[in-house]
Amino acid sequence: MLFGWFGLAPLMPTIRAELSLTKAEVGNTIIASVAATIIARLLIGKLCDTWGPRKTAFRLLLIGSIPVFLVGLAHDYTSFLLFRLAIGVVGASFVITQFHTSMMFAPSIKGTANAVTGGWGNLGGGVTNMVMPLIFAAIVGFGYTSAEAWRYAMIVPGVMMLVMAVLYHKYTKDTPDGNYDEIGYTKAKSTKTDWSVLADWRIWALTLAYAMCFGMELTFDNVASLHFVDTFHLSQSQAGFWAGIFGFMNIFARALGGIASDRAGKKFGMRGKGLLLASMLLLEGCGLILFAQSGSLMMAIASMLTFAMFLKMSNGATYGIVPFVNEKNVGLVSGIVGAGGNLGGMMFGFLFKSSTITYVDAFTYIGYTVIVVSVIVLITRFQKQSATEEKPEKSNLANAI
DSSP: OHHHHHTTGGGHHHHHHHHTOOHHHHHHHHHHHHHHHHHHHHHHHHHHHHTOHHHHHHHHHHHHHHHHHHGGGOOSHHHHHHHHHHHGGGGGHHHHHHHHHHHHSOGGGHHHHHHHHHHHHHHHHHHHHHHHHHHHHHHHHTTOOHHHHHHHHTHHHHHHHHHHHHHHHHHOOSBTTBOHHHHTHHHHTOOOOOGGGGGOHHHHHHHHHHHHHHHHHHHHHHHHHHHHHHHHOOOHHHHHHHHHHHHHGGGTHHHHHHHHHHHHHHHHHHHHHHHHHHHHHHHHHHHHHHHHTOOSHHHHHHHHHHHHHHHHHHHHHHTTTHHHHOGGGHHHHHHHHHHHHHHHHHHHHHHHHOSSSOHHHHHHHHHHHHHHHHHHHHHOOOOOOOTTOSSOOOOOTTTOO
């Protein structure tokens, strides 16, 4: 799914030149790529509760592949912007993954399961940054122009999405007991959306946290290639490689955050999970500021790897808490928090489209914002609420902050 969502990002240096896009227009396309996902994630969270993750994923992949295939028809800024907006819906797939693993795994390892699956999903963003420029170069090697090559290259992620749709529909189950239809879930257990969760501050604190970590990840995946090309004068392939390294760290870093969250939970309860998340966000923010001030390519790479580690661990640590905040509405809560990640990416996108703010300034401002949010997470009282409870249990030292 990430191949389809981020397939255009590493090709933006070519697309920018071919469509004669200004900095503001590039920024708008970045915002569009994550804006649609905000609404889509809220909807997908509810659909997982009603349809089940299997059917939801299958239908999302089929529908999402359409704009991925057709984006090659864009020949001006407006049409390209609309296609990026449509492709953004694919990003809602993350909610399905987190919902599915929360259903399939025991409470003691939910954080690890969510982090591993989420990390491998985000890994797709890194692999995309590495592979798409190679596919582009191969097509150019066959004699096509650059303007034609980026369009044909997007056929590859479209095909991959169709293949995964078939595999997901055929080989997965909604729950350990079977699909929703088989166990009568939709008839016996489906209820109206419990919008009362919107009054729970803990959910909004997690939404802010995810905006700072996953929102920054989305933003960096979208601007990294352009930043390395413009600031350090790398080729599109070289820039794609280093941007890919950032995403490739998801192969272990997000999982590490989930594993650490589970261990902290076993030893210190929800208090430990919250403290871990706050600490990772603080270190992410400091790393971002260091990256922004890097004066050389090697320093930029070293600081990028540093803040990337803590950013991705924050992703895992956030969803190490999400399944326990309101177990009656896991899908809805996952959707709200997941949408927060895209909201953060959209807001950050406005910084990168500004004609008066440089990329360096933007990274610096985001770094300070992440530090502020880490303090908010630190003072938030996270508590576990079971599926049978109407209200969060009273706080205690072992189970709350």
